[in-house]
Amino acid sequence: MHLRSLPEEHRETYREFLNYAFRPENGPDWSDERLPDPESYHPRGFYDAPPDTPVEDLDAADLRTVCAFYDFTARVRGEWHPLPGISAVASPPPARRRGHVGAMLDDLLAEFRDTGRSLSALWPFEYAFYRRFGWATANNYAKTTVPPDELAAVAADPAGEFVRLDADDWARVEDVYAAAATEDLAVDRSEGWIRHRLFRGWDGDPFAYGWERDGDLRGYVVYDVSGDRESRTLSVGELVAVDAEARAQLFRFLRDHDSQVDEVVLSSERESTRLIDGLTDPRAATVEIKPGPMVRIVDVPAALEAVSFPGDAACDLVLAVRDDRCDWNEGSFRVAVGDGAASVESVGGDADPDATVEIGALSQLLVGARSVEALARTDRLSVAGEETAGALASVFTERDPYLREGF
Incomplete structure (x- = not known):
């Protein structure tokens, strides 16, 4: 079996797999012809056919499972890096529990490695499932449910103007997003992504309104x-503001729906954003902390050497990495960090490691999702001594990543 780019003539079978996996309640004849962002979306098929089979000879009947990825560029430790977002992992019932998904993901990670994509992300249907394959949670998010009138406490006095937005406003929306989304794991959005994913929905297109001051969104x-x-x-899918004034005006907009709706749900706020603290009656709101997307290092040396670390960080140690799926990551590496950059080389199994880390934990350290201290209290990171722990902590500083995209 092998992974291949999906031929256009197999797209119908691909859709059937996805519809059954994610929308079985719609029955076998349901169809949605709307496609994701064509600029960055890459569907793949895992075929029960020899690897050297020409594309024109592939048969849709040989598809066992499918997936896709979005070719994102995202901010990692303050700089832009490739971050393919894996999506649409699906297999029909006859092909399940045979190891096909795991083998397909292995092939996909090999493709990422061969094409210079050293870090990946996904939204799991089940966290335990993807932990087995090396992914780990990148960030949590907050879901806040509140009666609209309670937003009066965080709403601004009337000023500026609210305007209806549509997909042709994508550039103005992108300017607001780029100014506001400065956190790690923020994605550099394309025109196609904004048009196809922000202004369109699977069950119907959403409303979109902006707040302007003197014509400036x-x-x-x-x-x-x-x-x-x-x-x-x-239900708010996304609320983005360049400053506190704009955010308060958007809360005014939501508050003014108090005659129409019984509750407002902000479904994917940053965990560190505490709307509840500004309410007159915090008990009127319900806040749920939810686990978010997951990340995984594809290629340990390439990933560590690609990002920038704090300028005063320093270490020179042997790091043993456990990775059951990618044999190129399994083993020991000498990691030297200085002047904000890392150099990494494989040292085989002869050197005694200063620290041992599981690939998911190393992925969290890389993006700053967890601290060395926190992970050292688990069985996912073992550190030889305090000096090593301090050196690792100087390199892998904790940050506040927030991958907000749904994919």
């Missing part, structure tokens, strides 16, 4: 409304 909110006349919910 300063923030926007994307949302939909569900329910009926008896009970409605306004």
Whole structure:
């Protein structure tokens, strides 16, 4: 079996796999012809056929499982790096529990390595499933449910103007997003991504409104409304503002729906954003902390050498990496860091390691999702002594990553 780019003539079978995996309640004849962002979306098929089979000779009947990835560029430790976002992992019932998904992911990671993509991300259907393959949680997010009138406490006095936005406003929206989304793991959004993913929805297109001051767009909110006349919910998919004033104006916009909806749900706020603290009655809101997307290092030497570390960080140690899926990562590496850069070389199994780390934990350290101190209290990171722990902590400083994209 082997992984191949999906031929266009196999797209219908591909859709059937996805529909059954993610929307079985719609039945076998359901179809949605709307495609994801064509600029960055790369579907793949895992075929039960010899690897050297010409594309024109591949048969859709030989598809066993499918996946895709978005060719993102994201900020990692303050700089832009490739971050393919894996999506659409699906297999039909006859092909399940045969190891096909694991083998397909192995092939996909090998493709990423061969094409210079040293870090990857995904949203799991089940966290334990993907932990087995080396992915680990990158960030949490907060889901806040609040009656709209309670937002009066965090809403601004009327100023500026609210305007309806559509996909042709993508450049203005991108300017707001780029100014506001300065955190690690923020994605450098393309026109296609904004048009296809922000302004379109699988079950219907959302509303999008922006707040302007003197014609300058300063923030926007994307949302939909569900329910009926008896009970409605306004669900915010994304709220982005360049400053506190714009954010307060967007809360005013949401508050002014108090005659229409019973609750407002902000479904994917940063965990560090504490809307509840600004409410007059914090008990009126419910905040749920949810696990977010997962990340995985594809190629340890390439990933560590690609990013920039603090200028005063220093270490020279042997790091043993455990990776059950990627044999090129399994083993010991000499890691030397100085002047903000790392050099990494394999040293085989002869040198005694100063620290031993599981690939998912190393991925979290790389993006700053967990601290050395926190991971050293688990069985995922073992450190020989305090000096080594201090050296690692100087390199892998904890940050506040937030990958907000759904894919």
